[in-house]
Amino acid sequence: MKTPLSSSSSSSSYIIRKARLSPYLFTLLAFIVFVAILYGEDFICILGQLDPLSSDTRPISTTKKNREKLPFAIGKTGIEEEGCDVFSGRWVRDVSNRPLYEESECPYIQPQLTCQEHGRPERDYQFWRWQPHGCDLPSFNATLMLETLRGKRMMFVGDSLNRGQFVSMVCLLHRLIPEHEKSMETFDSLTVFTAKEYNATIEFYWAPFLLESNSDNAVIHRISDRIVRKGSINKHGKYWKGVDILVFNTYLWWMTGIKMKILKGSFDDEEKEIVELPTEDAYRMAMKSMLRWVKLNMDRKKTRVFFTSMSPSHGKSIDWGGEPGQNCYNETTLIEDTNYWGSDCRRGIMKVIGEVFRGSKVPITFLNITQLSNYRKDAHTSIYKKQWNPLTPEQEANPVTYADCVHWCMPGLQDTWNELLFTKLFYP
Numbered sequence: 001m002k003t004p005l006s007s008s009s010s011s012s013s014y015i016i017r018k019a020r021l022s023p024y025l026f027t028l029l030a031f032i033v034f035v036a037i038l039y040g041e042d043f044i045c046i047l048g049q050l051d052p053l054s055s056d057t058r059p060i061s062t063t064k065k066n067r068e069k070l071p072f073a074i075g076k077t078g079i080e081e082e083g084c085d086v087f088s089g090r091w092v093r094d095v096s097n098r099p100l101y102e103e104s105e106c107p108y109i110q111p112q113l114t115c116q117e118h119g120r121p122e123r124d125y126q127f128w129r130w131q132p133h134g135c136d137l138p139s140f141n142a143t144l145m146l147e148t149l150r151g152k153r154m155m156f157v158g159d160s161l162n163r164g165q166f167v168s169m170v171c172l173l174h175r176l177i178p179e180h181e182k183s184m185e186t187f188d189s190l191t192v193f194t195a196k197e198y199n200a201t202i203e204f205y206w207a208p209f210l211l212e213s214n215s216d217n218a219v220i221h222r223i224s225d226r227i228v229r230k231g232s233i234n235k236h237g238k239y240w241k242g243v244d245i246l247v248f249n250t251y252l253w254w255m256t257g258i259k260m261k262i263l264k265g266s267f268d269d270e271e272k273e274i275v276e277l278p279t280e281d282a283y284r285m286a287m288k289s290m291l292r293w294v295k296l297n298m299d300r301k302k303t304r305v306f307f308t309s310m311s312p313s314h315g316k317s318i319d320w321g322g323e324p325g326q327n328c329y330n331e332t333t334l335i336e337d338t339n340y341w342g343s344d345c346r347r348g349i350m351k352v353i354g355e356v357f358r359g360s361k362v363p364i365t366f367l368n369i370t371q372l373s374n375y376r377k378d379a380h381t382s383i384y385k386k387q388w389n390p391l392t393p394e395q396e397a398n399p400v401t402y403a404d405c406v407h408w409c410m411p412g413l414q415d416t417w418n419e420l421l422f423t424k425l426f427y428p
Contacts, residue, residue: 084135087368094129099411106171111386115409120384130416149200158249159208161311166204168414189218207236208253229263233289251310280348287356309370313344314377315405328380329399335375379413380405
């Protein structure tokens with residue numbers, strides 16, 4: 001005779017039956033799981049934008065915590081533990097340790113950037129050091145940098161501002177190399193500094209849009225009607241393969257207006273199909289192309305990739321409370337407003353970078369030099385330069401028109417960019 005079920009057993013059985021999923025609920029949960037898998041990265045991106053700090057124009061770095069050790073990293077500065085953002089800080093005057101080299105002792109600086117040689121009457125712009133809040137930047141160690149580059153290639157890819165950072169890196173290192181053991185050569189779009197004893201190269205590749213464009217000639221590229229070819233990053237990318245440390249930038253050349261001309265097809269086509277896109281959408285296309293190229297061509301276990309954010313201009317003195325109609329000419333002091341953001345820095349572009357980087361798993365380290373450079377209206381070449389030809393006396397007398405408020409005197413601000421690159425390379 002079977003033992004009758006107790007009341008407690010009956011109750012348990014009832015609970016189990018009630019806990020079973022109905023077909024409708026099961027179908028709903030399965031659908032949610034499917035969508036989460038299919039659109040996981042989009043959800044992450046959306047959640048990232050819902051962060052309370054999402055209004056901040058500073059993109060996050062793609063370098064994550066608790067990941068396998070990054071190539072070339074030798075330690076930490078305590079930055080993560082202290083919650084220190086090395087890109088957030090203040091400028092401190094430091095006459096004891098600045099500049100890191102003298103203009104006259106680095107023969108590789110282009111005349112476009114040698115402000116003292118071309119008559120700048122003061123040197124105050126050379127004596128500022130970047131001091132992050134809550135931590136210190138490690139001192140730039142030229143010996144460590146060269147030993148790390150032994151048998152390797154380091155390349156800067158982008159426009160003339162990235163070329164300035166490339167030259168700054170060469171100036172920071174070349175004194176350790178005997179004269180007969182180093183050389184600088186240019187091959188069309190590629191400039192190569194060779195440290196022969198180290199079997200190492202530091203290179204710059206001219207590609208102002210990263211993608212193929214009608215401005216790709218390294219000498220003849222001052223074209224106002226700029227056109228960029230969609231899906232063409234391999235045109236230049238084939239020259240970047242095999243590089244161990246790669247530093248990208250692209251921004252200034254996109255700033256031709258609210259729209260950008262995009263070529264579908266080839267520049268060789270007899271009839272060209274050209275469409276106009278909002279600049280932010282065109283820039284997003286380039287960023288995604290760059291990330292795809294890195295994913296397919298760079299070995300995350302052996303190589304490092306960096307992206308330098310937009311370099312600000314100071315072409316409108318009214319932005320910082322100056323006289324209307326003036327610019328960076330004759331500016332020798334820093335901007336002290338910590339929230340200052342110049343009108344020449346398009347927030348929409350910074351937002352695009354943030355959105356694209358947040359939604360990607362490609363390991364690129366972001367060098368956010370924009371805000372700290374925004375404070376440095378004093379550091380531009382202004383009229384103290386030679387580009388194609390020296391400025392005429394008439395041009396020098398008209399700095400409102402002829403002052404260069406885009407490029408930076410050297411030594412100066414761009415050496416700090418490389419100190420930050422050094423920090424993120426070895427102490428990420």
